[in-house]
Amino acid sequence: xxxxxxSAARPSSIASDHSPEFPLSVHDLTVAxxxxxxxxxxxxxxxxxxxxxxxxxxxxGKSTLLxxxxxxxxxxxxxxxxxxxxxxxxxxxxxxxxxxxxxxxDFPVSALDVVAMGTYRKIGWFKRxxxxxxxxxxxxxxxxxxxxxxxxxxxxxxxxxxxxxxxxRALVQDAEIYFMDEPFAAVDAATEQAIIELLQxxxxxxxxxxxxxxxxxxxxxxxxxxxLLNMRIVASGPTxxxxxxxNLQKAYGGKLNLLEDAAHALQNVGR
Amino acid sequence: MSVADLHIIxxxxxxxxxxxxxxxxxxxxxxxxxxxxxxxxxxxxxxSFLLLRKQSLLGxxxxxxxxPGIGIAFAVMVALGGSGRYLPGLxxxxxxxxxxxxxxxxxxxxxxRLKDDAAxxxxxxxxxxxxxxxxxxxxxxxxxxxxxxxxxxxxxPASMIMSDLIIIGVTLLLTIVICLIILKELTLxxxxxxxxxxxxxxxxxxxxxxxxxVTAVTVVGLQSVGLILIIALLITPPTAARFWTNDLRKMxxxxxxxxxxxxxxxxxxxxxxxxxxAGAIIVITAGIIFLISxxxxxxxxxxxxxxxxxxxxxxxxxxxxxxxxxxxxxxxQESHPLKNLPISLERLRDxxxxxKGELPRLIRQARSEDHLERQPSGELRLSESGFGxxxxxxxxxxxxxxYLIKHADIAPSHVDRDADMVEHILGAEMVHQLEAELELQxxxxxxxxxxxxxxxxxxx
Numbered sequence: 020x021x022x023x024x025x026s027a028a029r030p031s032s033i034a035s036d037h038s039p040e041f042p043l044s045v046h047d048l049t050v051a052x053x054x055x056x057x058x059x060x061x062x063x064x065x066x067x068x069x070x071x072x073x074x075x076x077x078x079x080g081k082s083t084l085l086x087x088x089x090x091x092x093x094x095x096x097x098x099x100x101x102x103x104x105x106x107x108x109x110x111x112x113x114x115x116x117x118x119x120x121x122x123x124x125d126f127p128v129s130a131l132d133v134v135a136m137g138t139y140r141k142i143g144w145f146k147r148x149x150x151x152x153x154x155x156x157x158x159x160x161x162x163x164x165x166x167x168x169x170x171x172x173x174x175x176x177x178x179x180x181x182x183x184x185x186x187x188r189a190l191v192q193d194a195e196i197y198f199m200d201e202p203f204a205a206v207d208a209a210t211e212q213a214i215i216e217l218l219q220x221x222x223x224x225x226x227x228x229x230x231x232x233x234x235x236x237x238x239x240x241x242x243x244x245x246x247l248l249n250m251r252i253v254a255s256g257p258t259x260x261x262x263x264x265x266n267l268q269k270a271y272g273g274k275l276n277l278l279e280d281a282a283h284a285l286q287n288v289g290r
Numbered sequence: 291m292s293v294a295d296l297h298i299i300x301x302x303x304x305x306x307x308x309x310x311x312x313x314x315x316x317x318x319x320x321x322x323x324x325x326x327x328x329x330x331x332x333x334x335x336x337x338s339f340l341l342l343r344k345q346s347l348l349g350x351x352x353x354x355x356x357x358p359g360i361g362i363a364f365a366v367m368v369a370l371g372g373s374g375r376y377l378p379g380l381x382x383x384x385x386x387x388x389x390x391x392x393x394x395x396x397x398x399x400x401x402x403r404l405k406d407d408a409a410x411x412x413x414x415x416x417x418x419x420x421x422x423x424x425x426x427x428x429x430x431x432x433x434x435x436x437x438x439x440x441x442x443x444x445x446x447p448a449s450m451i452m453s454d455l456i457i458i459g460v461t462l463l464l465t466i467v468i469c470l471i472i473l474k475e476l477t478l479x480x481x482x483x484x485x486x487x488x489x490x491x492x493x494x495x496x497x498x499x500x501x502x503x504v505t506a507v508t509v510v511g512l513q514s515v516g517l518i519l520i521i522a523l524l525i526t527p528p529t530a531a532r533f534w535t536n537d538l539r540k541m542x543x544x545x546x547x548x549x550x551x552x553x554x555x556x557x558x559x560x561x562x563x564x565x566x567x568a569g570a571i572i573v574i575t576a577g578i579i580f581l582i583s584x585x586x587x588x589x590x591x592x593x594x595x596x597x598x599x600x601x602x603x604x605x606x607x608x609x610x611x612x613x614x615x616x617x618x619x620x621x622x623q624e625s626h627p628l629k630n631l632p633i634s635l636e637r638l639r640d641x642x643x644x645x646k647g648e649l650p651r652l653i654r655q656a657r658s659e660d661h662l663e664r665q666p667s668g669e670l671r672l673s674e675s676g677f678g679x680x681x682x683x684x685x686x687x688x689x690x691x692x693y694l695i696k697h698a699d700i701a702p703s704h705v706d707r708d709a710d711m712v713e714h715i716l717g718a719e720m721v722h723q724l725e726a727e728l729e730l731q732x733x734x735x736x737x738x739x740x741x742x743x744x745x746x747x748x749x750x
Binding site: 053086089090091107110113115117121122123126127128129132133136139140142144145146147148172174188 | 342344403471472474475477478480481482484485487488489490491532535536537538541
């Protein structure tokens with residue numbers, strides 16, 4: 020992959036000015052797949068303790084942004100800092116919940132096994148999952164409301180229960196920052212409610228949560244910080260300030276049906 | 291039954307040889323049968339991970355890509371003045387081009403937008419074609435006997451010697467040890483590689499270990515099952531094992547067992563069909579075990595699943611018809627306790643919407659279970675046991691409805707359908723729990739919603 024001409028590259032000395040207080044700061048991030056840029060010159064700071072939503076049309080690069088932050092895909096240029104340091108030095112501070120469809124739910128493991136995977140890093144190489152980790156995993160499953168399903172094989176869980184198991188896996192990591200890729204996609208209403216309550220609970224304990232989200236109608240109810248993304252950052256800031264008609268129009272462009280959704284959503288602002 | 295007993299039963303020569311082979315009585319067969327069994331077990335273990343990593347076809351590309359290496363290694367060894375048929379040299383060549391094939395697939399995957407299956411298909415067929423051509427060329431080298439190189443294609447376990455058995459045994463041990471040591475890491479890699487990567491696990495390195503073991507078993511198995519069929523030994527045992535269990539550990543052991551059994555039986559059988567390629571017989575044996583697993587495997591087998599569905603369907607049908615009869619009797623009678631009086635077929639037909647042919651089938655079923663009797667007048671009447679069952683079913687249904695209304699905020703008009711779905715799986719314990727929850731003592735319950743007759747479908 021040939022690097023793009025870094026037209027907007029700034030001197031690297033500025034990069035280090037990013038305050039280490041920010042759980043996540045993205046600086047001049049560009050990501051390209053097959054020479055086609057997906058993210059362009061992103062600059063982004065997420066303040067500590069925010070419950071932030073990343074919103075934008077399909078193909079805006081929302082998941083790509085998360086993956087680039089977690090070194091899952093190569094960055095063409097730019098840097099991502101977690102509390103002032105590169106991700107590879109801060110893995111223990113970050114928990115990641117991928118999209119539910121990204122794994123094979125027919126895999127021969129139980130819900131408890133999946134949750135216990137969140138403890139592997141702490142256990143270390145070669146050692147088995149011990150009693151303590153199993154208890155942690157069980158507690159996390161209780162916390163997301165499916166403790167009674169711990170020993171079920173994961174294909175026997177409903178979509179919402181699978182999402183809850185993923186969330187429980189993130190919980191056992193006991194991280195500071197939670198990256199969530201569409202946690203509300205295709206789950207039942209009860210699960211959506213349970214998940215948002217959990218995220219709010221994490222948030223109230225000072226954790227930072229970053230959520231890729233697609234439902235504009237719930238944005239103002241769920242998130243106190245909003246990133247509007249469409250290959251570039253359209254807006255990033257407190258939801259009250261950024262969730263505006265102009266910003267949505269900029270992010271969603273001429274996609275009229277979405278604009279209607281947005282207009283509808285805007286009516287809900289402040290309720 | 292001991293081996294000695296079997297001997298007495300098997301007086302004919304054919305059975306003598308069969309038993310001799312199966313129970314490893316002669317040195318040569320012992321070697322061959324043990325060797326293929328070990329190979330099958332190794333392939334069963336490592337194949338499980340390959341399958342779960344969704345890379346089975348990569349294993350196929352690898353095995354086919356070994357062929358040019360065998361030809362080239364032969365030519366090189368002849369050129370250096372050797373015999374050309376020195377086995378470790380041939381296997382080294384096989385390993386090199388096999389890995390080259392895998393690397394090529396990975397390179398195509400990374401640099402182009404070709405789909406995986408296309409990339410593997412191209413590498414697999416081109417390398418194999420190349421191998422066939424090279425083999426043809428080296429066979430024409432004068433003064434070098436290349437005869438027997440073909441046996442790498444279809445396999446020839448009978449050519450196995452003690453050192454081969456040792457190599458296979460070591461590979462098996464190595465595979466078991468490595469897989470046990472990094473079981474946790476391999477599981478994570480196969481289930482969710484991006485999560486593994488965020489946790490700091492070197493996924494590429496783990497993949498290399500996995501592919502390294504696949505390469506080892508492929509190369510070691512070239513001699514006995516051949517490069518075309520080794521993939522079957524990698525895929526068939528784990529897929530068969532999957533029908534028996536939902537637990538990864540059990541699946542691994544079972545897959546090793548099935549692989550080992552296929553090797554054992556296959557090699558034994560092939561002693562009788564000397565004209566047929568042994569690799570094929572081993573694979574057919576594995577295929578038969580797969581077929582049996584697919585049909586009878588208790589966890590995901592076709593037959594158990596069908597039986598479970600049929601049983602549920604019968605149970606649901608029974609509850610529908612008995613409750614309907616009970617509700618009709620309730621509607622027709624003023625007085626309590628309810629008397630078991632006959633009802634008309636028309637009344638039953640109009641009581642709820644039955645799908646086509648369902649009602650006659652359910653009546654037949656209920657009669658065969660002695661729940662329902664047909665009166666000489668043509669009317670239907672519950673038997674004594676049917677009456678008891680019907681009142682129990684109706685009560686459970688209403689218990690559940692009440693629970694839903696009280697605790698789940700479901701409108702009474704909607705509750706019937708949800709109760710319908712759940713009541714079929716209510717066990718005695720849950721019924722007690724429901725009773726306690728709802729603080730109920732009395733035996734009969736009134737329906738929490740109005741029971742209407744469904745409009746018959748032909749009136750719509």
